[in-house]
Amino acid sequence: MSDLYQLVTEGSRVFIHGGCATPRYFIKQLESLKDQVRGVTLYHLHTHGPALYAGPDFHKTFTVHNLFVGQNIRASVDLEHVDYIPCFLSEIGTLFRRGVIPLDLAIVQVSPPDAHGYCSLGTSVDVAKAAFDSAKKKVVLINHQMPRTHGDGHIFLREADLIKEVDEPLYEVTLPEVTEAESRIGQIVAGLVEDGSTIQTGIGGVPSAVLASLKNHKNLGVHSEMWTDALLDLIHLGVVNNSQKKVHPGKTVASFVIGTRKLFDFIHDNPSVVMLEASYVNQPNVIARNPKVVAINSCVEMDLTGQVCADSIGYKIISGVGGQMDFMRAAFLSEQGKPILAFTSRTKSGISRIVSQLRPGAGVVTTRAHVHYVVTEWGYACLSGLSINQRAKKMIELAHPEDRDRLAREWEAIKKTLKPSILQ
Numbered sequence: 001m002s003d004l005y006q007l008v009t010e011g012s013r014v015f016i017h018g019g020c021a022t023p024r025y026f027i028k029q030l031e032s033l034k035d036q037v038r039g040v041t042l043y044h045l046h047t048h049g050p051a052l053y054a055g056p057d058f059h060k061t062f063t064v065h066n067l068f069v070g071q072n073i074r075a076s077v078d079l080e081h082v083d084y085i086p087c088f089l090s091e092i093g094t095l096f097r098r099g100v101i102p103l104d105l106a107i108v109q110v111s112p113p114d115a116h117g118y119c120s121l122g123t124s125v126d127v128a129k130a131a132f133d134s135a136k137k138k139v140v141l142i143n144h145q146m147p148r149t150h151g152d153g154h155i156f157l158r159e160a161d162l163i164k165e166v167d168e169p170l171y172e173v174t175l176p177e178v179t180e181a182e183s184r185i186g187q188i189v190a191g192l193v194e195d196g197s198t199i200q201t202g203i204g205g206v207p208s209a210v211l212a213s214l215k216n217h218k219n220l221g222v223h224s225e226m227w228t229d230a231l232l233d234l235i236h237l238g239v240v241n242n243s244q245k246k247v248h249p250g251k252t253v254a255s256f257v258i259g260t261r262k263l264f265d266f267i268h269d270n271p272s273v274v275m276l277e278a279s280y281v282n283q284p285n286v287i288a289r290n291p292k293v294v295a296i297n298s299c300v301e302m303d304l305t306g307q308v309c310a311d312s313i314g315y316k317i318i319s320g321v322g323g324q325m326d327f328m329r330a331a332f333l334s335e336q337g338k339p340i341l342a343f344t345s346r347t348k349s350g351i352s353r354i355v356s357q358l359r360p361g362a363g364v365v366t367t368r369a370h371v372h373y374v375v376t377e378w379g380y381a382c383l384s385g386l387s388i389n390q391r392a393k394k395m396i397e398l399a400h401p402e403d404r405d406r407l408a409r410e411w412e413a414i415k416k417t418l419k420p421s422i423l424q
Contacts, residue, residue: 002029002036003162007105007137011039015096015106015131018045018070019256020170020264021124023109023141027053030107034061043085043101045092045126046070046320048171054082067092067127068320069311077317086311086363089225089255089323090282093130106135109170110155111148118154122146123170123264124256125153125275126225137161145169147268151275172260175230178209181344181377186213188375189296189342193217196244197292198334200224200327201231203258206298206342214239221245222252223290225282225323229259232266247289248274255281282323287330293337295327299365301353304392304411306368306383308341315361328370341366342375345400354399356410374398389415 031053045068054064054076064082076082095101108128110119121128140160144167186209198221201207208230221242234240242250255278267273299310311319331339372384381394396407
């Protein structure tokens with residue numbers, strides 16, 4: 001019988017730790033309850049590994065409410081059995097703590113306890129600490145391979161209602177190869193980053209290319225919702241030393257990391273790395289206290305006026321709001337800060353990311369009023385202070401050369417629909 005049998009009942013609302021901290025042992029336990037319970041709602045950020053619980057065989061048992069949709073679950077999103085909650089990463093902890101999303105159970109994976117009985121949430125503090133604190137019942141998976149990290153992601157083992165101990169590798173994520181176009185973007189973005197800047201990046205080819213292009217910079221700091229193996233070289237080279245930051249000077253600040261064992265070993269018991277709750281890390285008024293904040297984000301598509309869709313392809317949710325708006329706004333508020341949207345002009349399948357109109361159903365994650373610097377492999381533009389028509393012309397110049405004439409014709413057609421009519 002499942003270890004969770006007594007804790008998960010009909011109608012239970014369950015939080016699952018995500019990222020590289022995804023508790024594979026207890027996910028298998030949950031899936032073993034398929035024929036024993038009904039109407040259980042699962043909440044999580046992106047998880048790693050198989051997600052059988054989101055498949056059609058489990059629809060009577062589980063409804064999944066994603067706070068951010070991971071790659072392992074994208075194909076299962078149907079907005080009925082597997083759904084998505086639009087929310088800023090900075091606000092999710094508050095949703096738990098205020099009971100807007102009440103939790104009956106929280107399942108987390110942690111490091112072994114210290115001499116005082118405290119375990120670390122390790123690679124993913126993010127919203128897991130708030131979920132653990134708020135849940136009525138608490139389940140803990142102690143993993144001897146989970147790094148112990150500094151910060152506020154510690155839990156007292158005596159609070160747990162169920163404890164299981166394992167010694168198994170965490171989920172690892174390797175970085176993709178950087179393409180030629182992404183490399184050009186990295187070089188352009190690096191030219192916008194001043195020495196002494198505090199940077200925020202995500203995961204993927206463009207962020208990796210940007211970090212690889214910063215090796216000749218000096219005194220960079222990091223205050224980011226997450227980071228990857230791509231940052232390690234800059235730390236080892238001393239390029240990132242966090243010396244110019246006003247918030248946690250000398251510390252690399254994040255709420256979670258995604259990477260390989262090399263990264264996990266680096267952050268283990270490393271006082272120069274601080275892992276804090278996303279409700280703090282992603283708070284714009286906290287981020288903006290640092291000087292020269294450079295927020296580097298990407299998108300699915302962007303229209304000619306500057307509207308940014310970053311969480312869906314039309315109605316199909318593929319990721320989430322995350323922290324893009326948190327950091328884009330904070331970068332603008334930071335002294336000499338720069339909010340940057342950086343993306344390849346076309347997708348891997350050759351579809352233009354720059355469009356005259358967003359697809360029907362596309363979610364606007366970042367409004368055109370919040371967009372400032374835009375970078376593609378063809379150059380960059382600052383849209384701040386430009387009119388709608390001026391923006392459109394700049395965006396067309398950043399599109400793939402083979403798409404520019406078409407976009408120009410479409411924009412002219414759009415403007416013609418706006419001419420006053422004698423019937424009005």
